[in-house]
Amino acid sequence: MMYLQCAKVVDKISDIMDGHASILVRMRFHGHLLLCKNCRRYYDQLRTVRTLSGQVKSVDLLTELPDDFGQVMDFVMAEIEPEIEPEKGEKDA
Ligand SMILES: [Zn+2]
Numbered sequence: 001m002m003y004l005q006c007a008k009v010v011d012k013i014s015d016i017m018d019g020h021a022s023i024l025v026r027m028r029f030h031g032h033l034l035l036c037k038n039c040r041r042y043y044d045q046l047r048t049v050r051t052l053s054g055q056v057k058s059v060d061l062l063t064e065l066p067d068d069f070g071q072v073m074d075f076v077m078a079e080i081e082p083e084i085e086p087e088k089g090e091k092d093a
Contacts, residue, residue, distance in 0.1 A: 006032075009039045013046060 009032050015021040016029055033040045 006036060006039055009033075009036070010042065013043060017047070017050060 009029060012021055012025055012029060016026055021029070033043060
């Protein structure tokens with residue numbers, strides 16, 4: 001599974017906070033935060049600033065990740081990027 005790189009995370013943070021990012025980006029973003037302290041801290045700081053200034057929508061306050069986040073993520077990824085079905089041998093040679 002690929003995660004957004006730090007530069008892309010920083011690049012996408014505004015979109016995510018504004019609710020403009022796709023679900024795929026959002027899931028990858030939060031997945032990256034799980035792995036990356038730097039981005040998590042950056043996101044927390046930015047979120048705090050925005051909260052204080054009243055610019056954060058409630059839908060963006062996904063700070064508490066559920067215990068089954070990994071399963072949810074797998075489900076979402078499967079929905080977005082379904083496995084490639086094997087070729088069916090329907091053609092006659
Ligand atoms: Zn990072």
